[in-house]
Every structure is written in C-alpha cells, then in structure tokens.
Amino acid sequence: MKITIACVGKIKEKYLTAGIAEYAKRLGRYCTLKIAEVADEKTPDGASEALEKAIKVKEGERLLKVIPDNAYVVALAIDGDMLDSVQLSEKIADLTVCGVSHIVFVIGGSLGLADEVLSRADAKLSFSKMTFPHQLMRMILLEQIYRSFRIQNHEPYHK
Template sequence: MTIKLLGIGKTDDPALQDLTNVYIKRLQFYTKFELELIPDIKNAKNLDENQQKQKEGELLLSRLTASDFVVLLDENGKQFSSVGFSEFLQKRMNSGLKQLVFIIGGPYGFSSEVYQRADSKLSLSKMTFSHQMVRLFFVEQLYRGFTILRNEPYHHR
C-alpha cells in the first residue's frame, strides 16, 4: 500500500521542510510514502473564498483515482490517540488498499466536492495549525504509528 499526503502550496520555512524530510526519510523503512504538493492557486487574491476552494478542490480531485481511500485532515474529523491512529493504519493495510491518501486543504478548507469524495475525516487537534506545520505533525504521527505497530521504542506507552 502507498500512503500519499496531498496538499496545497510549498513550505516556505527551510527548517520546517528539513524536519518534515527527516520523517519522510524514516517512513521509507515502513511503507511507500509520497508527499505531493500542488502549487498555490495563481491570483488567489482576486478570488473569493468559495472560488478559491473550488479551484483547489478541482486540482485535488484530479490527483485521485477511483480506488483511493481518501482521508481529509479536517478540524471536524475524528481524533485519535497515537495508538488509535496506528490501529486505523493497520485496518487500512489489512483491507488490501492500493493507495491511502491524506489531504490537507487550502487556507479556507475543502470544497463540497472534495468532502463528497472523502471516505473519512481526521483531526490532528482542536487547535488550528498552519498548513506547513500540519505536514510536519502528520508525517511525524505517521512515523510514530508505524513504530507502534512494530513495537519499536520511539513511542513510549
């Protein structure tokens, strides 16, 4: 199974990008992982919130296949403990999925079409984080989830 993290925009802060890359590199020992970032919408300042969500939604949906299991990283999604998230990952792997796709939306969230396509929603916290920070937090939790599944000492129970 491939796990993909799909998002909008690049990471401006090199320190955040470096930390994210550390966990992406570590993940390669556990699973096939891809980070795909769609460039920011051009002239977004000339669009209203709904127009921007619509354009971003079209770009996100164009990157999906019919067989993908899609999880939106959404403030109203289900919250897991790290152990609970590892169990979620194990269930998806056991189901024979080809690709599990986690999506971070743009600054205004997701279009209704993206919500309709989603199979699940996941919240990392009730707090709001920058999209760049969410990438780091997510890949770290993904790495932690795999270390839990392997009973490795990274996660102390």
C-alpha cells in the same frame, strides 16, 4: 503500503522542509511515500465568502486530480474524528488488513478543503479543534504516520 500526502501549496520555511525530509526518510522503511503538491490560490485580505469558496473549489479540483480512484482518502478537517496515536496506528493497520494498499491524506490550503474533496473522502481526521498552518500540518501528519508504523511494529518511540 503506499501513502500519499496530497496538499495545497509549497513549503517555504527551511525548518519545515528539513523536518518533512527527515520524516519522509524515516518512513522509507515502512511505506512508499509520495507528496503531491498542488498550487495554491492567492487569497486577498478581506475576500468575500463567495471568493473564498471559489478559491477552495479551484484548489479542490487540483487536489482531486492527484487522488487515484482506488485510494482510501483521509481528509484533514477540523470536524473530523480525533484519534490518539494508537488509534491512528490501529486504523492504518485495519485498512491494510482489509486490503487497502494506498492511503491518501489530504491537507487543504489556508481556507480549508472544498466540499467536493470532503465528499470524496472515506474518512475525516482532526488533530485538534485548534487551527494549524497547513504547511506545519504536513510535518505533524508525517510524524504521526511514522509514529503509527513504529507502534504497529512494536518499536520504541519517544512519548
């Protein structure tokens, strides 16, 4: 299984970089992981709705360029399906059984994802109705993917 995290922006905080590196290392036992970062756009305070949409479109174009045509795409979106860890594990396992060999999880920038990216998605996933910083979301997502593989393999993992 190949998993790509397509995301907007670079991680600036050392604690997040360390956490992401740790989960990436752990995932090496289960899958081939790639993190594809695309540049983010600066959003001025008080940006108009039109400017915010234009920013999302630009970031979305960059994201779409790093998503292979044959990949199964899961967009992280607040209005997506909320799954527990076991359900996410089952979803990944089901995709594998159905012949999917590459899953791309997409994390937008601070304004979210462009409509074009959401249209490309095969599924939308929500971790909560709450808003999380997109940089923190990367680490949370990797932890849940790791947990999914542990569940699939009937391996212990803290609850």
